Amino acid sequence: MNITKPKIVVIGGGAGGLELATQLGHKLGKKKQAEILLIDKNRTHIWKPLLHEVATGSIDPDLDGVVYSAHAAKHHYNFQLGTFCNIDQSNKTITLAPHLDELGHTILPKRTVRYDHLVIAIGSVSNDFNTPGIKDHCYFLDSNQQAERFQHSLLDSFTRLHQDDNQQQSLNIAIVGGGATGVELSAELYHVSELLKLYGLTNMSSKRLHIHLIEAGPRILPALPERIAVSAKRELLKLGVNVREQTLVKEATEQGFITKDEEHIDADIMVWAAGVKAPDFIKELGVFELTRSNQIQVNEFLQSTVDESIFVIGDCCAFTQEDGKLVPPRAQSAHQMALCVEKNLIATLKQQPLCGFKYSDHGSLVNLSRYSTVGNLMGNLTSNTFFIEGKIARFMYISLYRMHQRAIHGSAKTFALWISEKVLRVVRPKMKLH
Numbered sequence: 001m002n003i004t005k006p007k008i009v010v011i012g013g014g015a016g017g018l019e020l021a022t023q024l025g026h027k028l029g030k031k032k033q034a035e036i037l038l039i040d041k042n043r044t045h046i047w048k049p050l051l052h053e054v055a056t057g058s059i060d061p062d063l064d065g066v067v068y069s070a071h072a073a074k075h076h077y078n079f080q081l082g083t084f085c086n087i088d089q090s091n092k093t094i095t096l097a098p099h100l101d102e103l104g105h106t107i108l109p110k111r112t113v114r115y116d117h118l119v120i121a122i123g124s125v126s127n128d129f130n131t132p133g134i135k136d137h138c139y140f141l142d143s144n145q146q147a148e149r150f151q152h153s154l155l156d157s158f159t160r161l162h163q164d165d166n167q168q169q170s171l172n173i174a175i176v177g178g179g180a181t182g183v184e185l186s187a188e189l190y191h192v193s194e195l196l197k198l199y200g201l202t203n204m205s206s207k208r209l210h211i212h213l214i215e216a217g218p219r220i221l222p223a224l225p226e227r228i229a230v231s232a233k234r235e236l237l238k239l240g241v242n243v244r245e246q247t248l249v250k251e252a253t254e255q256g257f258i259t260k261d262e263e264h265i266d267a268d269i270m271v272w273a274a275g276v277k278a279p280d281f282i283k284e285l286g287v288f289e290l291t292r293s294n295q296i297q298v299n300e301f302l303q304s305t306v307d308e309s310i311f312v313i314g315d316c317c318a319f320t321q322e323d324g325k326l327v328p329p330r331a332q333s334a335h336q337m338a339l340c341v342e343k344n345l346i347a348t349l350k351q352q353p354l355c356g357f358k359y360s361d362h363g364s365l366v367n368l369s370r371y372s373t374v375g376n377l378m379g380n381l382t383s384n385t386f387f388i389e390g391k392i393a394r395f396m397y398i399s400l401y402r403m404h405q406r407a408i409h410g411s412a413k414t415f416a417l418w419i420s421e422k423v424l425r426v427v428r429p430k431m432k433l434h
Helices: 015-029 048-056 069-076 144-163 178-197 226-239 281-285 331-349 391-409 410-428
Strands: 007-011 035-040 078-081 082-089 094-098 104-108 111-114 117-120 171-176 209-214 242-246 251-252 256-259 264-266 269-272 307-312 363-368 372-378 386-387
Touching: 007 015, 015 035, 015 069, 015 144, 015 331, 015 391, 035 069, 035 094, 048 144, 048 178, 048 391, 069 078, 078 251, 082 281, 117 331, 144 171, 144 269, 171 178, 171 256, 171 264, 171 391, 178 209, 178 226, 178 363, 226 242, 242 363, 363 391, 372 391, 391 410
Parallel strands: 007 035, 007 117, 035 078, 117 307, 171 209, 171 269, 209 242
Antiparallel strands: 082 094, 094 111, 251 256, 256 264, 363 372, 372 386
16 A cells, blocks of 8 residues: 655755755655655755855855755755745645746746645845835845855956056945844955955955945844944944944935935945845735735744644744744744754654744854954853853854754764865865956
8 A cells, every 4th residue: 555655845945944854854754754845946055144255255155055956865855946936725735936047948847846744934035125226226145146146246346446557446335234244244345355465456455445334223233232233333443334324225326325315325336235024925925924024924833824734934934922022034043943843843743742932042143254253142041141252252153154054964064064164275265256
């Protein structure tokens, strides 16, 4: 008698989705207790908190990324390239849009995928709040492709500036959004501008780089404790960043940004890193209960409020805590949600009670490139918050990435990756130059 194995489909291979598919592969796929399928519109995974380093060339995604298909083969789950575009709850199927190449030729046709249990982990994108000109003139850093597109433009701009004999010429970069992405990108840009001297662009230096960090609110890093924001601002000002707080952008043009007060902020390169939302197509599905930011409302077990066979994790998940606040869209949130849904899916297959989700804030860290790292850590034994900066904070920041690597690769391979990174530093450039 042929008994069909239950099929668990995870849409989205970000921090939470990839960790979940990996662990389900180990605990269910390897034992043939369930079929695990991960779907993503990209072929490779980059930890999203590192995208600002991809954008500056500090990280080469071809070397530091995780190839889904190769990873799936080693961790007992399947991978399918595709973009989620529709869902049929009654028949428990999802639709994947046709996948096209750069010339518009069809690589994969429109397809339908069956599921018994579905996990939506599609992450978030920047929210332009329908500001005129933003989509036409700004770079976004929501994906590996967008980050690489920015990196190519940045390298071209650095090259042009190097070949300009007028030493008074400078490169103006305006970044809207004083959250972690905007702050970390500002510091990283200064770091790579100094590295260029090592690779022949001797006329380039941080003195020829002018960065405007624009925040609509009263301070940068509004989601983090004020002490972290004050420390981060102090370091940015030391580097030369023009930190503009309480500055609302109302329009973007080819020349730069226009503020609410009609001030023009000229820029050669513009980046939009203000606000996050779940992708708009979620609203167009007309299936789920959503927040104003398109996040999917869930119950205490992280199941969608409209269908218990659909779980939601990560930035696209709207989980309301006891204090009435939503869980913040952070990598640690996605990690904790993945662990909870992993337990609940296994419990569902075993017909056991589900466990409720409880978010534990372990603190926040902001990495200002090689200059400094600031943040706070939450005590496990007490309710105290510990402010840290400098080398200790830098070590903790790197540890977060190692924890993610350990979740998707295991301890042995994570250690091997760390060793290989040390070796590669000797033979490869300190930044991507192509």
